[in-house]
Amino acid sequence: MRKVAVIGGGLSKFGEHWDKGLKELIAEAGVQAIQDAGVVGKDIQAVYGGTMSAGGFSKQEHIAALIADHMGLNPLPAVRVEAACASGGVALRQAYISVASGLHDVVIVGGVEKMTDVTIEEATTILGGASDYEWEVFHGATFPGIYAMMAKRHMYDFGTTEEQLAAAAVKNHENGSKNPYAQFKNKITIDDVMKSAPVALPLKLLDCSPITDGAAAVLLASEDFIKKNKCNPVWIAASAQASDTLSLHDRKSLTEINSTKVAARDAFTQARLTPKDINVAEVHDCFTIAEIMAIEDLGFFKKGEGGKATANGETTLNSKLPVNTSGGLKACGHPVGATGIKQVTEIMWQLRNQAGERQVKNANYGLAHNVGGSGGTCTVHIFSRDNK
DSSP: OOOEEEEEEEEOOOBOOTTOOHHHHHHHHHHHHHHHHTOOGGGOOEEEEEOSOHHHHHSOOOHHHHHHHHTTOTTSOEEEEOBTBTHHHHHHHHHHHHHHTTSOSEEEEEEEEEOTTSOHHHHHHHHGGGSOTTTTGGGTOOHHHHHHHHHHHHHHHHOOOHHHHHHHHHHHHHHHTTOTTOSOOOOOOHHHHHHSOEEETTEEGGGBOOOOEEEEEEEEEEHHHHHHSOOOOEEEEEEEEEEOOSSGGGSSOSSOOHHHHHHHHHHHHHHTOOGGGOSEEEOOOSBHHHHHHHHHHTTSSOTTOHHHHHHTTTTSTTSSSOBOTTOHHHHHOOOTTTHHHHHHHHHHHHHTTOOGGGOOTTOOEEEEEEEETTTTEEEEEEEESSOO
């Protein structure tokens, strides 16, 4: 397996785009990524695109060809990857494998979703396809309800409080206020979260990530290409993926996501690192309880201590382990197919010392954690500033 690095990245602004469609969002992020990488179209050999449900949200299928077409990359092979909210992370992993194997030297990986052109009811139904539709959606379960069950059990087993959940949202909005690409740049307080409208108790409106339009793209290249060209690489030290049961009722525990634990274990083994080595992490905070479980399942904190650690400021921008410096899904936004690639772009900026007001000092190692549904799919990627 050859060594692979991220050599460029770009984002569209995340938010509600009434004047832009899939094509415009893809082009905005992709052109920015190509310019950042300093390559030209003839250097790129394949296209990988992550999207969950463009057909549902926009009535547009055949997304891989659309991406290649509007990036001006025909006739390159283009592949669509779907893994619910982990579509971006899995697309990255497939692209990584193609370069690491020697099949390609330079590939572009994108993620996109246009979610705001349907009603909330329609969006809820479409997103429900990421769960076990027959056993969960047909019986009235939604993702806020599913994660609320996880939260209630976490509170029962470990004494986690609603205020500790709220602390994750407050932190991520603070970080999002420093991110020019974020959907929400407003700072909030614990009291704001506690007083926001109930969605599925104990989760309230400000515990939940939003419906978002957006796109993200990165370029991957082999070590051989990087040696011959002027690049600013961030090296992929590990790429891991794992699965779990699609339905919540089949799991042994409601307070952990086993796919995260397995993918994290494999990633740290590949990178020959431990959780203590990570300087900055982007984790999948579709709901505040998801971030708290993630920082436990990834090994950053012991099970049951994630809520306390968050409330105590142990994951803030200037802490030992800054989490979701981009604002996370909560504040930066969650265009589901693009989220996994946005996380990688943020880690790239952090390790290049290009994150502006969000910059983490002396960041050498970063981690991106992307989850599909309630944990049926998980990818964990570890990145290094140096080629070791």
